[in-house]
Amino acid sequence: MSKELKASSVKVQEFLSQHGQDFVVQQMPGSTRTAEEAAESIGCTVSQIAKSLIFKHGETGEPVLVVASGTNRVCADKVREATGIVLKKADASFVREKVGYAIGGVPPVAHNASVQTILDQDLHQYSEIWAAAGTPNSVFRLNPRHLGELTQGQWVDLAQ
Structure with missing residues (x-):
């Protein structure tokens, strides 16, 4: 793992440090763009992504x-039933403009502005999970409790 962080990952690291946790953003040698690639680079299960x-x-x-377990597909109907929110697809330019990161590196925190967050309750079964940290090859380790605290997200059953 490389120690040199790109600007997007530094932004995530600064957010995490400001929130009193010892999370460490790690630049991985391989891609973490997809859940499968991230799990392979990290050495964890896809579900822990x-x-x-x-x-x-x-x-x-x-x-x-929506922060989902790496093996789960998001069921928009379940999200609507639990939250009242109708989810629509967002394109790459919308994602970059609204949250400040490219698809494949979007972290659960440190966005351009506050973002309503929905969390996959299936993540609760793991003591350790991994999230993107701003680039397609950076990640950080945390646990589901910290994910909830950092995002102020709503935990729901959202898997198809």
Whole structure:
């Protein structure tokens, strides 16, 4: 693992440090763009990857972050039933503009502005999970409790 962090990862590291945790952003030698690639680079299961997906709120047009276990597909109907939010697809330019990161490196924290967040309750089964840290090859380790505290997200059953 390289010690040199890119600007996007530094932004994430600064956010984590400001929130009183000892999280360390790690630059991986291989890609972490997909949950499968991240798990392979880290040496964990795909389910332990907390993938950050940005959607568009169907009513407001604002970004909605869904953090899902790496093996789960998000069921928009379950999200709507649990939260009242209708999820719409967001394109790459929307994601970069609204949250400040490119798809494949979107972290669950340190966005351009506050983002409503929905968390996959399946992540609770792991003592250790991994999330993207701003680039397609940077990650940080945390646990589900910290994920909830850092994001102020709502835990729901969202898997298809």
